[in-house]
Amino acid sequence: MADAAPLKPESQRPWRHLPGDRRPDTRTMIRVDQAGEYGAARIYAGQLAVIGGRHKHAGEIRHMAQQEQRHLDGMNRIMTARGVRPTLLGPFWHVAGFALGAGTALLGPKAAMACTEAVETVIDEHYGEQTDALADGSDPELKAMIDDYRADEVEHREAAAAHTGGGAFPVLEAVIRAGCRAAIAVAKKI
Ligand SMILES: [Fe+2]
Numbered sequence: 001m002a003d004a005a006p007l008k009p010e011s012q013r014p015w016r017h018l019p020g021d022r023r024p025d026t027r028t029m030i031r032v033d034q035a036g037e038y039g040a041a042r043i044y045a046g047q048l049a050v051i052g053g054r055h056k057h058a059g060e061i062r063h064m065a066q067q068e069q070r071h072l073d074g075m076n077r078i079m080t081a082r083g084v085r086p087t088l089l090g091p092f093w094h095v096a097g098f099a100l101g102a103g104t105a106l107l108g109p110k111a112a113m114a115c116t117e118a119v120e121t122v123i124d125e126h127y128g129e130q131t132d133a134l135a136d137g138s139d140p141e142l143k144a145m146i147d148d149y150r151a152d153e154v155e156h157r158e159a160a161a162a163h164t165g166g167g168a169f170p171v172l173e174a175v176i177r178a179g180c181r182a183a184i185a186v187a188k189k190i
């Protein structure tokens, strides 16, 4: 193996794994996150389609949508760079994300914000789990992206909660949170 890429001596690497340690499965993480950011972009697109450009919340939702697009662009880039295959459920998220955004917006702007609050609560938890797993230093690039995007997601959740007063639609929000958790579980598999 004389021609293998030179590795720094073990002691100079930023992390060390012992034989048998489980390293974070970053390829699955990227696939799930790309699917999630795709879904998020579609949720905000659905909200905007219903709420329209002139509503008092429109500017705020458009700002969130732009941030989701930045997250999605980043995940698309790292996915391509590392040759990670996308989720097979892209067409499903395309429709389901839009339907969730549009459907809640049809119930009213407050329900749309409750949807955002529920979705971003789950995304914050999800990114929190990933960043904890990556605290071993095994993938600084991905960890930096997740930390960066997570800060935006928390901002979205707080902004939405400020509109609803927090937990305004407990049943709806519980259903959406459960749906998002199920979506994450599915995206890990396919
Ligand atoms: Fe996002």
Ligand SMILES: [Fe+2]
Pocket (backbone or CB within 6 Å): 040, 068, 120, 123, 152, 153, 156
């Ligand atoms: Fe978000």
